Amino acid sequence: MQITLLGTGNPIPDPRRGGPATLVRAAGATVLIDCGRGVLQRMMGAGAMPGMLSALLITHLHSDHLTDLNDVITMHWVMSPVQQTLRIYGPPRTAEIVTATLAALAPDIQYRLDHHNDLTSGPQIEVVEVVPGDEFTIGAVSVKVGATDHRPVEPTVAFRLDDGTHSVVLGGDGIPCDGLHELCLGADAYVQTVIRDDLVKLVPSQRFQDILDYHSTVEQAAQTATRAGVTTLVLTHYVPAIASGAEDEWRALAAAHFSGNIVLGDDLTSVEL
Ligand SMILES: [Zn+2]
Numbered sequence: 001m002q003i004t005l006l007g008t009g010n011p012i013p014d015p016r017r018g019g020p021a022t023l024v025r026a027a028g029a030t031v032l033i034d035c036g037r038g039v040l041q042r043m044m045g046a047g048a049m050p051g052m053l054s055a056l057l058i059t060h061l062h063s064d065h066l067t068d069l070n071d072v073i074t075m076h077w078v079m080s081p082v083q084q085t086l087r088i089y090g091p092p093r094t095a096e097i098v099t100a101t102l103a104a105l106a107p108d109i110q111y112r113l114d115h116h117n118d119l120t121s122g123p124q125i126e127v128v129e130v131v132p133g134d135e136f137t138i139g140a141v142s143v144k145v146g147a148t149d150h151r152p153v154e155p156t157v158a159f160r161l162d163d164g165t166h167s168v169v170l171g172g173d174g175i176p177c178d179g180l181h182e183l184c185l186g187a188d189a190y191v192q193t194v195i196r197d198d199l200v201k202l203v204p205s206q207r208f209q210d211i212l213d214y215h216s217t218v219e220q221a222a223q224t225a226t227r228a229g230v231t232t233l234v235l236t237h238y239v240p241a242i243a244s245g246a247e248d249e250w251r252a253l254a255a256a257h258f259s260g261n262i263v264l265g266d267d268l269t270s271v272e273l
């Protein structure tokens with residue numbers, strides 16, 4: 001199982017970091033979790049073509065996790081040599097977003113259908129709305145859905161992918177909670193979006209201060225990893241962006257609460273389990 005951080009940024013545009021998105025390749029499946037800004041550029045950087053996607057999983061409907069949904073839908077459609085269905089799993093209201101995105105793409109879809117004789121229908125999308133406790137499979141990978149706490153943003157979910165040998169939890173955004181803990185129990189890897197509350201508190205902006213109550217800090221992510229007995233903690237969605245040369249400082253904050261393997265870094269940082 002290979003986990004690649006495609007985009008390690010946050011909602012604020014960053015010249016060096018894409019928006020939230022992670023790729024998991026396991027047992028022949030290529031699974032994209034969230035599709036933030038620049039996701040397809042990073043997927044190509046990771047050697048994964050849009051048409052290779054086995055499924056897209058969405059943790060929640062905050063825009064930074066969805067900005068490039070239109071691009072994923074369009075490129076999966078036009079870059080697939082044969083027509084194939086894109087399966088999208090996400091919390092309730094995901095179907096609403098997909099329907100609205102397809103409506104926004106209607107002119108483009110018509111242009112391409114008119115121009116390319118071998119395209120006989122528009123994007124084939126199958127949306128499955130999921131809630132905590134649900135289970136499904138993507139090829140040989142089994143997926144469990146867990147609850148997260150990113151309130152007032154609701155609904156939100158986390159996913160645990162298991163290929164029979166290894167397992168990884170994609171925690172999405174949120175603070176530690178029982179649902180996330182249960183999903184993480186005994187997992188090999190746990191990917192968590194994190195903030196540095198010590199740095200965020202220095203920013204003289206109420207809108208920035210507002211994010212403190214619904215994101216895990218680096219320390220909280222490390223504590224969740226320790227409590228759940230995971231082997232590898234993967235940090236992403238850095239708020240603020242990790243300053244160049246400051247990786248070790250972030251790593252030390254996590255290491256104070258977690259003695260396992262800690263992975264963080266730039267876009268395309270990858271870990272093999
Ligand atoms: Zn969010």
Ligand SMILES: [Zn+2]
Pocket residue numbers: 010011020062064065173193237
């Ligand atoms: Zn986010």
